[in-house]
Amino acid sequence: MQNFIWALLGLAMVPQALASDVLSTDGFDLCMTDSAINVQKMDVTYTRSTGVVVFDLAGTNAMEQNVSATITVTAYGSQLYSKEFDPCGDDIHVAELCPVPKGSFKATGSMDVPSAYASQIPGIAFTMPDLDGQAKLVLKSKQSQSNLACIQSELTNGHTTNVAAVKYVSAGIAAGALALSGVSAIGSAGTVGSPSSSPGFGDVMGWFHSMATNGMLSVAYPSVYRSFSSNFMWSTGMIPWPGLMKSIDQFRAATGGNLTDESYEFLLNSSTTQSSSSSTNTTKRSWEYTIQFGEMVARSVDTSTDASVSNSSSTESTSTSKITDLKQVAEELMVPSADVFMTILVIFAIVIAVVVVGILLMKVILELWALYGNFPNKLSDFRKDYWGMMARTITNMILVLYSIWVLYCVYQLRKGDSWAAKLLAAITLSLFTALLLFFAIRIVYMARKYKKAEGDTSRLYEDKETWKKYSLFYDNYKKDFWWIFIPVIMYALVKGCIIAGGEGHGLFQSAGQLACEVLLLGLLVWSRPYATKASLGINIAVQVIRVLSIACVLVFVEELGMSQTTKTVTGIVLIVVQSTLTAVLAILIAVNAFISCYRENPHAKRRREAEKANRDIDDLTPLDARDSLLMEHPQRKQYAEMSNFNFTGPYQTYRDEPKRAGSPGNTERDRLVNNDYGVAHARSSSPDSRHSRSSLEGRRPAAPGYGMAY
Incomplete structure (x- = not known):
């Protein structure tokens, strides 16, 4: 079983030289x-x-005093080694601790580990x-057998899933999606009804946000997944910037903030690490040293040559809980x-400024191009709509970042110490x-207006001005599901609100977020709203x-009491699944880029064909071949009030349907077309005959398939 667990853990191995x-x-x-005995340093x-x-x-x-020591080594919740030894003994002899001297002491040295161990x-x-x-060392007095010191330490091999290259690659994926979305927007400028490519920038950033927020909950993450999720924190705006941090600290200090233990300088001095809070009053630096000492003892235990050591024990043992929350994630x-909210606020403002400058620079370039x-x-519509494009871009950024913005604003309102920062959070969120x-209200109003006037909401997709203004909210959805946004x-x-409002309550955060995700999944599966x-x-x-x-x-929630091994294996499975999906998104972005370069936009093609088909409607004559029943016509909308042979639609003001008085014996032919349909000379005894024309002069034929909405 132990070998199987190690094999599963190997899935997350990252080769490093x-x-x-x-x-x-x-x-x-x-x-x-x-x-x-107070330990102050240990390496x-x-x-x-x-x-x-x-x-x-x-x-x-x-x-x-003379002491004895007990060392316990655990890995992934399983006890691997336990040994009691005497520093004055032969197995592990440490002269500096035999006995432990009064006052300050220091012990340095090296020990050979037998190959058997x-x-x-x-x-x-x-x-x-x-x-x-983790290694734990307990020192006991030989005389009284009472505990004199307890030190626990964490082991590391120098490898981590928090890799700078992953941050750069993920940022590159997002940049590629943004570039592809921009190219698609320029290519479809002036074309209505064309959905954006998928996965787009919003899809990619939404996925990165999910991976980042999965690591912000107040649960006991395994260290391997905690480090992995931190690779995507940049997507939420949590970017370390020393100069910016110091400026924000000064702003907070001037507006009621407390910099005693919440400042960039404090983090530099304390060298905070991700771990459980200590039950002692020692500093965090001392806390790190102590963990190292426990590790030393763990190594010493491994060097023991006592054949009676039970180092193969695999019994599950409870490990110290390491509850992570947004505070610890930020401090890591x-x-x-x-400073979290103010950091994302400043970075968002910088991004907005870059977008504005970039669009203005593009305006200058295109104007010079048009002049000389x-x-x-195909770029003429794009050239005429700089300001609209700028407004839509900023609105789209707000839409993409809205969930993260809500999270940070609510967190600032709950945990912040600066009244000015709280005020900014409330204002921007509002x-x-x-x-x-x-x-949302405007689009709903337009949809209801179109539906009342024309019977459906197709104008949201077919009207050029409406599409240009509002399509960023529903361009990926089918016409019947525009409201999904x-x-x-x-x-x-x-x-x-759940993530920030439930800070400190991991079960509430996890269960609430799971409910949101399940409801959204159910909505998508039921409606299948996407256009492609x-x-x-x-x-x-x-x-x-x-x-x-x-x-x-949910496995990481402390209230559920899952073992550390189960948590670690679950974390590795999460890493594998999320990394695979990220790679698939990157591949799809590359494929879409290739397709967009070599294939014509199908929506623009269909629109051009429709315009060509309707261009010469007025040139039709009664004998035109396009008026033939044998000719295939474009697909028509079906309305509940019309039959397959009555093509009256909302865009046709009339269609000739002369009524004939049927004879009692020929009722089965009452609804058939008469031989003189369309050429009668007002000689019928029908009550409607007074309304008919005496000739074909001035009459316009009704093309059976053209001029209708389809």
């Missing part, structure tokens, strides 16, 4: 209060190639990123939690919500992965 055979400590923590490193443990230990002691360290421990291992990135060169006709609400906006609002099969497949697949991801996050 450096530090491939070293295990070392990463900080320390004191796990008891009022300890007689331990084990090198597999040499089989040597090097340690450096320092601390203070109230009185000289070195071989029992799984090879995956040296390559598994974010190794979830060297962003004070009180041959300007292509403005963004009001803007989206305005567009409204529940999507509500989903973003509720999701952000590609968009439908991609968005439903992404939503399914979102549901599975948040369901897996």
